[in-house]
Amino acid sequence: MTAPAPLLDVRGLQVHFPITEGVVIERRVGAVRAVDGVDLSVAKGETLGLVGESGCGKTTVGRAVLRLIPTTAGTVEFDGEDITSLGGERMRRLRRRMQMIFQDPYASLDPRQSVGAILAEPFRTHGLATKGTSMEARVRELLDVVGLPANAASRYPHEFSGGQRQRVGIARALALNPDLIIADEPVSALDVSIQAQIVNLLEDLQERFGLTYVVIAHDLAVVRHISDRVAVMYLGRIAEVAPAQDLYDHPLHPYTVALLSAIPIPDPEVEEARERIILAGDLPSPADPPSGCRFHTRCPFRQPTRCHDEVPELRELRPGHTVACHWAEKLEGLRP
Amino acid sequence: MSLAEAQAAELTLELEPDEAGGRWRQVLRRMARNPLAIVGAGLVLLFVLVALLAPVLAPYKPTVGDLSRIRPGYIPGPSAHHWLGLDQLGRDELSRILYGARYSLLIGVVSLAIGASVGIFVGATAGAFGGWVDNLLMRLMDIMLAIPGLLFAIAVAALLGRSLRSVMIAIAVVNVPIFARLLRASMLSQRESDYVLAARSLGVRRGRIVTQHILPNSMAPVIVQGTLALATAIIDAAGLAFLGLGSADPAVPEWGRMLAETQRFLQSSPQLAFFPGAAIVLSVLGFNLVGDALREALDPKLRR
C-alpha cells in the first residue's frame, strides 16, 4: 500500500541571493546561498518543525515555499501540483490554501488598519464576502476562534499587547481556511508566560481545523513540543530529519548533538550533570560556505577523510530518521 | 487550554485611555502635549486667520496712501489711528501687513500644492513600479535638483515676466524633486515590512498593496516635509520678491517686497523694515514648530 501523497513536497530547493556591485550598471559578483539544496515533505495533518540558528536559511525556506521570494532551483509541489513557476491568477487563488504566520507581531500588522479591516482583507481580496453583516460576522467568528473579544475589531494594532497581536496574525492566517500554515517563529518575540498560550492555541486550531503546520523556530524545546517531525538546518542544508522524540533521544548529526547540549534547561541538577559540547568559532558566511560538509569547520567529530570535500546526502539510519553525515554510524557510540 | 479558557485568558482589553483610536488621533494627542507645538499651531492659526479675514480686519485700504503726511526724513510711526504707523507712501502699515499675509499664504499654499502633488505623483510611480521606471524618474529628479533654485527663478521671471505667477512656478518646480525622493525612499522602506509580505501572502494584488498599504504608511515623512516646505516657500517667496522677481505692481503689499522697498529707510524709519520682517519670521516659525512637533509625534521609536 502506498502512503498518501504529501501535502507539501520540496525537492532540491535552492535560493541564492545575488551580491552585486556597481552603481549604474550592476554586476553580479557572488551569491548568498541562503538555501542550498533542501528536500522536505510534509504529510497532511502533520506538523513539521524546522530548526536552526540564524543564517541557516529556515525563514528563507518558508518564504520560498509560499512563493513569496523567487527560487533559484528545485521544485515545490503542493497537493500534487508543481507550483514552482506558477504565476498570476492561479497562484493567487492557490494562496488561499497556504498561509503564513509571522514572527514580529509589531511589524506584521498594518498599523493604519483596524483589526477588523485587517481580518476582512482576505475575504475582500478573494471576493468571499460582501460588505456588511456577513463580513462582520466572519470577522467576529475569527476573533472568537483565537480568543479575542468581538470589540477588538474596532481597535488598532498598537492598542494590543504582543500576544494579542499575534492572535490577530493567526486569525488572519485562518481566514481563508487554508490547508497549510507556515509559522515563522510564531512565539519567539513573545514573553515566556505568553508563549505557552499561543502554542496551545496553535495546537487547538490544528485539531479543530485539520491544519498542516510547518513551524520554523530556533527554540528546540518549543519545536519538539509542537512537532511530529523535526528537520535541523545548518547553513542552507538539512542536517537531520527525525520524528520529534527520536531526534532528542537519538540525535545522529554532530550539529544536532551540539545544539541539544547547548540549550539551557531550567533545572539546576540537570544542568550540573550535563556534559556540554561547546562548538568552537562562529557560523561561516552563507556567501562563502565551507566545501564538502558545511559543518566540518566546527565539527568536534570531524574525520580526516570525506568531510572536507564530499557533500553528505541524507541517509536513513533509523526508521523515519535521516541524517546527512558521512560518519553518523561510527559516531553513535562515541557520544556522551 | 481549551478555547473557552483561551477566551477567559484574554482578560478585558485594558487600554490606556489615551492610546485608543487610529494613528492620527494618537499623533494629535502627542502633539497636544508638546508646548512648542501649541505655540506653533497658534502662530499658524493666527497667520491663516489674518490672511483669510484681512479685508474685514484691516482698518484701511492697503493701496491707498496719503502722501500729504510724508515729509523728507519723516514718516509717521505708530499712533492711535495707525497702530503700526504709515509707510513711505503714506499707506497704513498695519493694513499692508495684514493683506500681505494673503499673498504669502497664497504663494505658499499654491506653489506647494502644485510642487508637492507633482512630486508625490512622480515619487509614488517610481516607488510602485521600480525597475527602469524608477531609474528614469529618479535621474530626472537628480537633474532638477542640480539646477540652483535661484537661477531657475530668474530664468522663469525672464521668460514669463515678473509676476506672482512666476514666483509660484519657480517654487513649485523646486519642490518637485524633494517630495519625489522623499516619498520614494519612504515607500522603499515600507515595502520591506512584514505587513506587506503578509498582504502578498494573502494574495492581495500588487496595485492594492501599493495603494492600500504602502502609500498610506509612507505619507508620514511627506506630511512633515509639507509643513516645513510651506515655511520655506514663504521665505523663498519673500526672498524672490526682495530681489525684485515678484509682482511688478508696486502697490502689492507683499512682505518680501516691502522689505526690499524699505531698505533705504533703515536709518530713519527702521520700523518699516521691522514689521514685514517680523511677520515673515513669525509665520515661518509657526510652520517650523508644527512641522518639528509633527515629526517627533510620528517617530515610531518614541512610541512606548
Next chain:
Amino acid sequence: MSLLAVTDLTVTFGRGRGRSTLAVDGLSFSLDEGETVGIVGESGCGKSVTALAILGLLPRRRVTVDGSVVFDGRELLGASEAELRRVRGREIAMVFQDPMTSLNPVLTIGRQITEVLERHFGTNKTDARTEAVRLLQQVGIPDAARRVQEYPHQLSGGMRQRAMIAIALACQPKLLIADEPTTALDVTIQAQILELLRELVVESNTALVLITHDLGVVAGLCETVFVLYAGRLVEAAPRHDLFARARHPYTAGLLASVPRLDLPKGEPLHPIKGSPRDTIPWAEGCAFAPRCPREVPPCRTGPPPLGPAGDEWWHQVRCVNPVPVVSPTPSSTEPPS
C-alpha cells in the same frame, strides 16, 4: 558584610502631572563578594531599570530614584557624578544585551579597552595596548593581536559580546552586571558566552548579577535567584530550592509553562493566563493577583509582605497563599552549604 545591598529601590518615570509609572517598586536584595546572582523576570518587570539605577545611569529628567544602594560600604544613590564615574568601569562594570549598539562603532575594539584602562589606572598607551590583547585572549577571541585593531562591525555577534566582556573586566571590577547578555545570540554561541562567564567569574572572584528572562540560563549559572514581577521581588532562593520547590505562583507558573527538553513530550503546556500588562498596583494588593490561579481575597487588600517560605528561612516569597510543598524531603529543611 554584603558587597552590594539594595534596599527599597523605587524608580518612578514621570510623564507630566499625575501620570507616572513605577518601573521598580520597593525592590530589596543583596549579594556577597564572588557570588553569582540571577535576576529573572519578563519584559516590564523592572530588571534592566534596576541595573541602570544601581549605576546611576538613568536620565535625571523625569526620573526619580528612591531607596538605597550600598556598594562596598558606600551609598551610591545620590552620590555625585564624579563619585559614580570612579565606580563605573572600575568597581562595577556592565555588559549589555546588544553588543552592536553598546559598542562604539567608530572606535576599534582595542581603543575601547585601552580607554577604560587609561581612565581608571592612568596606564600608558603601550602597556594598555598589551593588556588589551591579553584581555581579548582571555575572553577567547582567536588571533587577538589582529582583532584588537578591528572595528565592531567586523566581528560576529558572539565576538562582539566577548569584546564587551573584555572591556567590562579590564579593570577587574568587584561586580559585573550582565543585562540579558546572551538573548540576542544563537543558542550555540550563547553556550559559549555562558561558559566564558562561568570561568571568568570563578577565576577572578568577581560577583555577577545576571539579568535575564531565561530560567534555563539562570539554572546553569547562578547560585541565588531573585524573581521579579511588576517591579518588586516576589521570590528569592538558592537555585536548587527555587527550581525544585518554587513557592510563588508566578515562578511555579513560569516553570510549568516552559516546554522542557529533558521531560517527555506530550501533554499541553500550562500557561499563565492573561498578559504581563494585567496587573494591579502593589499598593492595592498583589500585582500578580489578576493572573494568579491561587488568588484568595486577602490578595487584593494590600501588598503581601516578603517572608520566609515555611521553615526555610533562606527561601523568601511574597505571597499569602504560596504553592504548597509536595512532601518534605530530609534535605529540604537544611540550609544550603
